Amino acid sequence: MKTNLITREGLDKLNKELNYLWREYRPEITQKVTWAASLGDRSENADYKENKRLLRQIDSRVRFLRKRIEAVKVIEYSPQQDGKVFFGAWVEIENDDGETKRFKIVGPDEIYGRNDYVSIDAPMARALLKKEVDDEAVVKTPTGDQTWYVNNISYQNPKVDNG
Known part of the structure; x- marks a missing residue:
């Protein structure tokens, strides 16, 4: 079961993808389908079949994104989180072998x-x-x-220079 938490940045990315698919990519593919359909025999028309398949994929992703965007809850940073690891934290960790990892804890929709x-x-x-x-x-x-x-906890990306 997926957690319905997301960062503001993650939600913005989902909305951007939805807008692109709906406002730009889908109309472009719809135009190609219309053009391919105008060529006649659709049973042997690879352009038509391929673009119809693309349209189904786009529509499926659009439906998923719309439902997901409604379901997620944006977790904003709160100063009370400082000093502890919570959702949205950048964490640096180290093991006994001296191996270090650095990552941000985010919602399942954001890791791809x-x-x-x-x-x-x-x-x-x-x-x-x-x-x-x-x-x-x-x-x-x-x-x-x-x-x-735990070596370090930050709620701003330490790699970004804010100066």
């Missing part, structure tokens, strides 16, 4: 195409919730428990 985002539903995120710097988090994995230590 990002290797520095971890879903709030993931065992790693669950193990880190409410932890503070220097706390130990035990993450249950298929290969056994892994211990990680």
